[in-house]
Amino acid sequence: MGMASRSIGLTEIGEALKKAKSRWYSLHMAAASHAIAQRIPLADFILEVRDARIPLSSHYQLLSNFPPSSLRRIIVMNKTDLANRSQLKEWTKYFEQQNCISYGVNSHNKENVKEFLNFLQAQVRELKRTGHSGHATTMMIIGIPNVGKSALANSLHQLGRISAAEKGKLKHATVTPHPGETKNISSLKIGSHPNIYLLDTPGILPPQILDSEVCSKLALTGAIENLVGEKELARYFLAIFNTSDGYKKWERLSTHGNDKSFTGQDVEGSSGSKLDMKQRRQYPSDHTQDFMVNRVRQTLLESISCLDGNVQNEKDLEELIEAQFTALREAFLVSSEPGIDSQTKISAKLLNLYRTGRLGHYTLDPLPL
Numbered sequence: 467m468g469m470a471s472r473s474i475g476l477t478e479i480g481e482a483l484k485k486a487k488s489r490w491y492s493l494h495m496a497a498a499s500h501a502i503a504q505r506i507p508l509a510d511f512i513l514e515v516r517d518a519r520i521p522l523s524s525h526y527q528l529l530s531n532f533p534p535s536s537l538r539r540i541i542v543m544n545k546t547d548l549a550n551r552s553q554l555k556e557w558t559k560y561f562e563q564q565n566c567i568s569y570g571v572n573s574h575n576k577e578n579v580k581e582f583l584n585f586l587q588a589q590v591r592e593l594k595r596t597g598h599s600g601h602a603t604t605m606m607i608i609g610i611p612n613v614g615k616s617a618l619a620n621s622l623h624q625l626g627r628i629s630a631a632e633k634g635k636l637k638h639a640t641v642t643p644h645p646g647e648t649k650n651i652s653s654l655k656i657g658s659h660p661n662i663y664l665l666d667t668p669g670i671l672p673p674q675i676l677d678s679e680v681c682s683k684l685a686l687t688g689a690i691e692n693l694v695g696e697k698e699l700a701r702y703f704l705a706i707f708n709t710s711d712g713y714k715k716w717e718r719l720s721t722h723g724n725d726k727s728f729t730g731q732d733v734e735g736s737s738g739s740k741l742d743m744k745q746r747r748q749y750p751s752d753h754t755q756d757f758m759v760n761r762v763r764q765t766l767l768e769s770i771s772c773l774d775g776n777v778q779n780e781k782d783l784e785e786l787i788e789a790q791f792t793a794l795r796e797a798f799l800v801s802s803e804p805g806i807d808s809q810t811k812i813s814a815k816l817l818n819l820y821r822t823g824r825l826g827h828y829t830l831d832p833l834p835l
Contacts (some may be wrong), residue, residue, distance in 0.1 A: 479698050479699065482693060491671060491673045491674075494668070495668070498651075498667070498668040499670050502651070507536065507537075510590075510598070511540060511590075513540050513586075513607045513608070515542045515608070515618060516609065516613060517543075517612075517613045517614075518548065518554055518570060519545060519828060519829055519830050520684070520829075521561075521829075523683045523684060524687075524689065526670070538589075541567065542568070542571055542607075542618070543558075543569070544571055544573055544613055545613070546571060547823060549827055549828070550712075550827045550828060557829070567589075569582060571618065573617040574621075576621070579621040580625055583622055583625050583656065586656070586662070587662070590657070601661060602660070602663055603660060604662075604663050604665060605664050605665070606664075607664055607666055608667050610670065611670075615667070615669065616666055619664055622654070623656050625656075626655060627655065651666065652666050683831070685699055686702060687830070696810055696813035696817060699817055700813035700817055705783060705787065707766070707825065709777050709783070712826035713763075713767060713826065715826075716767055758799075759819065762794065764797075766825075769789055769793055791809055795812055798812055798816075800815075
């Protein structure tokens with residue numbers, strides 16, 4: 467991400483989030499923090515779930531109160547389907563160099579979750595082999611809001627229960643579309659022989675985040691919602707989009723009507739995999755959406771190709787973003803009648819496409835130097 471993209475929208479977003487601190491760190495979060503902190507030392511494994519798009523910005527600050535040597539921590543980078551694949555590999559290498567165990571997963575992909583469950587069971591067997599006593603192993607799954615903890619916990623529970631051929635009522639972790647709304651710590655069985663229990667916890671943010679850029683990334687990915695205007699977030703996304711080279715992959719596909727750019731799928735390397743094909747069968751494509759996604763991509767491509775300037779220059783980038791908002795009104799079929807806040811409508815639609823991966827896969831955190 468260039469210097470220009472970092473400055474577009476960052477000041478407004480950062481200031482808005484700092485003012486709204488009391489709205490994200492509720493009494494519920496304070497109580498949950500206390501309950502989680504008490505249980506962390508008692509768990510055999512800590513699964514720290516992070517958003518694969520922001521592997522550093524989504525870290526769980528409560529863990530810094532515990533010496534790293536006192537915990538068996540596994541950093542779980544969830545939402546890998548939305549992150550840049552090559553950068554994900556670099557992040558895995560980075561965590562390895564930091565002597566951290568990490569694992570990339572997509573909680574909505576059954577095969578992927580099954581591989582992750584096998585990995586966790588292998589970790590438990592290794593713990594037992596080295597003399598860990600006790601019949602059952604406890605894993606605590608923790609993270610900030612909206613990184614997909616409860617969805618991952620449910621997927622692990624369903625697979626673990628099926629593999630153990632257990633009958634009876636299936637107990638679910640509660641999944642809500644709004645960040646920070648898992649209310650209780652619930653226990654789910656994810657393995658038998660040996661027994662493995664997973665404690666699902668509420669998403670917790672720190673009482674304050676001083677870094678405006680971190681705040682902006684958390685807001686853009688949905689960890690903090692309804693505290694920043696959609697227009698500011700959409701401008702921030704367009705700044706990132708315009709200064710990355712993700713859209714260049716669309717150029718060679720834009721003339722083909724039936725390719726992956728048309729279907730709204732990402733064009734990074736895994737298009738032919740069995741896993742990808744299974745996912746496409748599992749989630750049938752909405753062709754109305756496909757046309758719209760294709761239109762939006764074409765509009766963004768054309769706006770960048772018409773730019774008579776340099777996107778690394780803040781003034782040129784500002785002008786490009788204004789031109790894109792104007793062009794996107796037609797792409798999204800948003801009315802320009804008086805009294806209609808077309809920019810907010812365009813922003814909401816644009817953010818939805820970004821957050822569902824249909825405008826490319828972006829890892830927002832740069833690797834530490």
